[in-house]
Amino acid sequence: MSGMVAYSPTLYRMFCAATGYGGTTQRVVADSAVVSSQTVTVEFDANVAPGLNWRFAPVDRAVTVHLGEQRLVYFNAKNLGEASEVAHATFNVTPQTSGIYFNKIQCFCFNEERLDGHQSVEMPVVFYVDPAFAKDPEMRGVSLITLSYTFFRSANPKDARDLSRFLADAPPDAAHGQMLFAERCSACHAVDRNMLGPKLGGVVGRRVGMIAGYNYSAALKNADFIWSTASLDRWLADPRAFIPGAKMPVRVLDAPSRKDLIAYLQKQSDGSEPKAAASRP
């Protein structure tokens, strides 16, 4: 095992903050210009440390991705015991030096996580491999990256998140949606004014492409429907598949994140009420 890097969730955050990898800009850029023709295979490995009675396994054993391409994969976790347990995941990337090119957008590995007794969930991970990988002489000849997670029983179970949020019938979490909005939308959108993207307050129930003073693509100008939670879900999953010619370069691949984002947007008025702006972090 020597030669591997193990990041705790806290270290990972510090690492991201220090390097900018996995940061907002990186996440946004990832889905726009830079999808390369070069591919790499990412293999998944899942382990449970002694002392935690969970079963944990990747749903997909390995996937081949283009550099810069976002990919959604799932891991399955089941608490085999009676009692609810809190655990946290650490991860290793091999070869070690490829770790800096491996970016996670959605992961169960950012938090302490709780699973109720006998509960089983499929957890989404959204990641991409930075196209800069291709330019690093150290990465020459590397065609396989192994991503390995280990779940440990948590020493600090306070403030754990509930993995039941990934169950299909879980209620949406607007507060988490607000966090996601800050991370993944606010570079281009605000609820109360146009930025690079149109203002989004009051978008649920609004006609598509209707904000005055915003220069939409012809595709959005010519589209004709009212934004509903269902159409927003399709848009966020892949804007340009939903409305060909749309110019929004961002996708939210995992359904739980889309559900939370839409729940947050649903609560935002068109900006004329102070409540919408005041509730931003």
Ligand code: HEC
């Ligand atoms: C990199 C910039 C960028 C980011 C980040 C971004 N968007 Fe957009 N968004 C746009 C642009 C540009 C448009 C206008 C698209 C067009 O005219 O084709 C748009 C349009 C939209 C619309 C249509 C609004 C209308 O008036 O019809 C919605 C809804 C939307 N974005 C939601 C989101 C959400 C939610 C997020 C965060 C997950 C997000 N966007 C992230 C750039 C962005």
